Amino acid sequence: MLRGIMFNNVFHKWKRSRQFVTRILMSKKYHYGFINSVQKIFKEFEKQWDENDITTLDFSKWVTCYKAKVTIVTIIGQPLYNLSSFDSISKAASEYIALFAFLVFVPKCISNIVMLFGFNTVKKNSMFLNGTMRNIIQNRRNEIKNGSTTSFNLLDLLLVSNSSNDSEEYIEGEQPMDDDEIENNLAESTATSIETISNTLCFLIYNVVKNPSILEKIHAEILKIFGSDINSTITxxxxxxxxxxxxxxxxxxxxxxxxxxxxxxxxxxxxxxxxxxxxxxxxxxxxxxxxxxxxxxxxxxxxxxxxxxxxxxxxxxxxxxxxxxxxxxxxxxx
Ligand code: HEM
Known part of the structure; x- marks a missing residue:
C-alpha cells in the first residue's frame, strides 16, 4: 500500500510513482482516450433513460455510478474486462479512502483497539480493490506480451511505460513498474477519482441551478461552440x-x-x-x-x-x- 502516491511518505518511492502516474495522466493521448470514453459512456446512459422513459433521477446516486464506470474504463480499461459491479467498486473505493483517513487521523492507541473489533470488515472491503486489481494486471501483462495492442487507459500505459525509451513518457534512469507498484497506483487512482469527481459535479450542478444567469451563459457557450446538434462530438x-x-x-x-x-x-x-x-x-x-x-x-x-x-x-x-x-x-x- 505504500508504493503509490497519495498515502506514501517514503520520498524516493513516492517520487517514482508520481513521475510514472502523472506523466500519463497529464499526457495528451490519455486525455484523448478519456474524452472519447466519457462521451461513449454518457450515450449508453442516455439510451437507457430513453428506453426506460426516465425523466427524473437522483443526480448524486447517478453521478457516482457514472463516474465509477468512467473510472474503470479510463483506469483499468473495462471493455477488456467485464467488471459489471460498479456499486461494489465505488463502495470499495470510499472504504479504501476511509481506511487511510482513519489510520492517518486517529491516534495509534485508539486505532489499534478498534482494529481488534469490527475494523476487519472495512479493511476487507477496501482490500477488494487491491485484490481485484492484481488479477487484472497479471492477465493484461500477459496479453500485451502476447501481442495485444495497448489502449489509452492508465493500466496499459503503466504496463508499457519505460519498457522502451521511444515514448514521450519515458523517464530517464527508471526501471518499468512491477505489478505491486501498478496495483497500488491503480487502486489509489480508482479510489480517489470516483468521489472527488462525483462530489465536484454535484456541487457544480447545485451552484449552477441556484444561479440561473450562470446556466444561461453555459447554454450560450455550448450553442456557440457545439451548435444545436445534440449529437455533435466533443473533441x-x-x-x-x-x-x-x-x-x-x-x-x-x-x-x-x-x-x-x-x-x-x-x-x-x-x-x-x-x-x-x-x-x-x-x-x-x-x-x-x-x-x-x-x-x-x-x-x-x-x-x-x-x-x-x-x-x-x-x-x-x-x-x-x-x-x-x-x-x-x-x-x-x-
Ligand atoms: C475534482 C476532482 C479531483 C480533485 C478535487 C482532486 C484532488 C486532489 C488533491 C487535493 C490531490 C493532492 C495533491 C497534492 O497533494 O499535491 C490530488 C492528487 C492526485 N490526484 Fe486528484 N483529484 C481529483 C480527481 C482526480 C482524478 C479523476 C484522478 C485520476 C484519474 C486523480 C488522480 C490523482 C493523482 C494521481 C494525484 C497525485 C498527483 C501528484 O502528487 O502530483 N485525481 N488530487
Missing part, C-alpha cells in the same frame, strides 16, 4: 475553447472544494515563520481557508465563475486547474 480542441465552462469548474473547486484539506510531511529540517521544524512534522494544508481568504479573493463566499475570466475580479483567465492547485500550495507556504 479535445473544442473542449479547450469552452472558457466559460472551464471557469465554472474552477470556481466550483474554489468555492466548494471536495478535498478541503491536505497533509504534507517534512523530510528535512526547515525554518519557517520564525520556527524551526524537525523532519517528520506533519503540516495540515487548509485548502478551504486558502480558497476563501478575502486577501486573495474578492467576495469569496460568492459563487462567481467570472472571477476566473478577468484579472481585476481576483482571478486570471490564464489559470489552468493545475495552476489553481499550485497557487493553493504556494499561498499555504507563505
Amino acid at each position: 479535445y480542441e473544442t473542449l479547450e475553447s469552452c472558457r466559460y465552462i472551464d471557469a465554472v469548474v474552477k470556481e466550483t473547486l474554489r468555492h466548494s472544494n471536495p478535498v478541503p484539506y491536505n497533509l504534507r510531511m517534512l523530510d528535512d529540517d526547515e525554518r519557517m515563520d520564525k520556527f524551526d521544524w524537525s523532519p517528520g512534522t506533519w503540516f495540515w494544508i487548509d485548502h478551504r481557508r486558502i480558497m476563501n481568504d478575502p486577501n486573495h479573493w474578492k467576495e469569496p463566499t460568492k459563487f462567481n465563475p467570472d472571477r476566473f475570466l478577468s484579472e481585476e475580479n481576483g482571478g486570471t483567465d490564464e489559470f489552468t486547474t493545475y495552476q489553481v492547485h499550485d497557487l493553493m500550495i504556494r499561498i499555504s507556504h507563505k
Whole structure:
C-alpha cells in the first residue's frame, strides 16, 4: 500500500510513482482516450433513460455510478474486462479512502483497539480493490506480451511505460513498474477519482441551478461552440475553447472544494515563520481557508465563475486547474 502516491511518505518511492502516474495522466493521448470514453459512456446512459422513459433521477446516486464506470474504463480499461459491479467498486473505493483517513487521523492507541473489533470488515472491503486489481494486471501483462495492442487507459500505459525509451513518457534512469507498484497506483487512482469527481459535479450542478444567469451563459457557450446538434462530438480542441465552462469548474473547486484539506510531511529540517521544524512534522494544508481568504479573493463566499475570466475580479483567465492547485500550495507556504 505504500508504493503509490497519495498515502506514501517514503520520498524516493513516492517520487517514482508520481513521475510514472502523472506523466500519463497529464499526457495528451490519455486525455484523448478519456474524452472519447466519457462521451461513449454518457450515450449508453442516455439510451437507457430513453428506453426506460426516465425523466427524473437522483443526480448524486447517478453521478457516482457514472463516474465509477468512467473510472474503470479510463483506469483499468473495462471493455477488456467485464467488471459489471460498479456499486461494489465505488463502495470499495470510499472504504479504501476511509481506511487511510482513519489510520492517518486517529491516534495509534485508539486505532489499534478498534482494529481488534469490527475494523476487519472495512479493511476487507477496501482490500477488494487491491485484490481485484492484481488479477487484472497479471492477465493484461500477459496479453500485451502476447501481442495485444495497448489502449489509452492508465493500466496499459503503466504496463508499457519505460519498457522502451521511444515514448514521450519515458523517464530517464527508471526501471518499468512491477505489478505491486501498478496495483497500488491503480487502486489509489480508482479510489480517489470516483468521489472527488462525483462530489465536484454535484456541487457544480447545485451552484449552477441556484444561479440561473450562470446556466444561461453555459447554454450560450455550448450553442456557440457545439451548435444545436445534440449529437455533435466533443473533441479535445473544442473542449479547450469552452472558457466559460472551464471557469465554472474552477470556481466550483474554489468555492466548494471536495478535498478541503491536505497533509504534507517534512523530510528535512526547515525554518519557517520564525520556527524551526524537525523532519517528520506533519503540516495540515487548509485548502478551504486558502480558497476563501478575502486577501486573495474578492467576495469569496460568492459563487462567481467570472472571477476566473478577468484579472481585476481576483482571478486570471490564464489559470489552468493545475495552476489553481499550485497557487493553493504556494499561498499555504507563505
Ligand atoms: C475534482 C476532482 C479531483 C480533485 C478535487 C482532486 C484532488 C486532489 C488533491 C487535493 C490531490 C493532492 C495533491 C497534492 O497533494 O499535491 C490530488 C492528487 C492526485 N490526484 Fe486528484 N483529484 C481529483 C480527481 C482526480 C482524478 C479523476 C484522478 C485520476 C484519474 C486523480 C488522480 C490523482 C493523482 C494521481 C494525484 C497525485 C498527483 C501528484 O502528487 O502530483 N485525481 N488530487
